[in-house]
Amino acid sequence: MTRKQITHHLSDALLMAYSAGSLPEAFNLTVATHISMCDECRARLGSFDSLGGALIETSETAALAQDSLAATMARIRRAPPQTVTSPVRPAPGLFPAPLRDYIGGDLDAVRWRPVGMGVKQAILPTSRAATARLLFIPAGAAVPDHGHRGTELTLVLQGAFSDSVDYFGPGDIEIANEDLDHTPVADIGADCICLAATDAPLRFRALIPRLAQPFLRI
Template sequence: MTAISHHIPEPMLAAYAAGNLPHAFSLVVATHISICAECRAVVEAHEAVGGVVVEDSGAFAVSASMKADLLSLLDDPIPEAPVYARSGPYPGPVVEALKGREPRWKKLGMGVRQDILAEDKHGSVRLLYIPPGQAVPDHGHNGLELTLVLQGSFTDETGFFGVGDVEVADETLEHTPIAGAGDACICLAATDARLKFNAFVPRMLQPIFRI
């Protein structure tokens, strides 16, 4: 894998460490830090600071019933969650989101495919498969989009993005991503609002594709 050049912004890493990110963005951050030592170190630093703050916080009194409820919860066995290893181009957090299955690709046209991993009122996260040399229709953004490259590469108006790179797009960016030569480009993309497609056909199909 080539060196990672585009990272998660530190305020977002801090929000992730504090547990304040929506699920869609948290999955992208978790996947990125699983392969990026630099951003993983930043998250660990924020977590360490948070731990110190908790330790330095003063104790406060609770009712006897609340104390009993808390102690009973500590006595309950914690179910062991399965640990997912990397599978092909998919790091552990993505394999976990897939629940160990292979992606269920749905065609979007021109060879582009997607698998929506999660969707709620706060946003959505999906895998995108883009054949070599294929462009994603020109579009802008109504909110924030994080796109993490898992395989292959793409270029757009802002530069080149290879495996491990994350593009952070907001309302100021309008672009036309184009997959690079070689392997198909597979990305993990999270959004908190629908995209703004400029062409009529993508706009017409947008409610069907939920993107």
């Protein structure tokens, strides 16, 4: 099954929290990566940014010290000179710019660790409030049946997967919470690579995944 159009989008709540800067780092990375792929969510984010700007303009002002401007200008003058260079256009690759910039490269820069049954993961360094990881799921393979103790965002970068909710292709993002138990299965057409962010450990049904969970930090 092949589909290029993005049909699973971010919620208004996530976009507003991203605009306000209140999401944990792992969620910020996942949201930013999806926005870079999705025209619809990027436009909706612009509306929330404009709304936030309007609210700031109507909020109460705070008094500043009389010498604040002079002090700021003095700090600018004391700063070392900056060298202006022309931006380098990144070579085409799998990862969108926010993720590529965060990792410092594309797919070949990822240090995968085996999880089992051909599935691999790479945990990305973020704040402790949430965890971000890249997942590699071989075509046709399944992730063990699990539920959630918090929120999980899963963004498809390559391939596709399906579960009890729907089919998710490149650019689609699935938002899972405590109400969802599912068994994601990678489409047989290609290996599936996803960016996933969680703010709480998953809840596995089977014994072996539960035993391995502390070591895999899932």
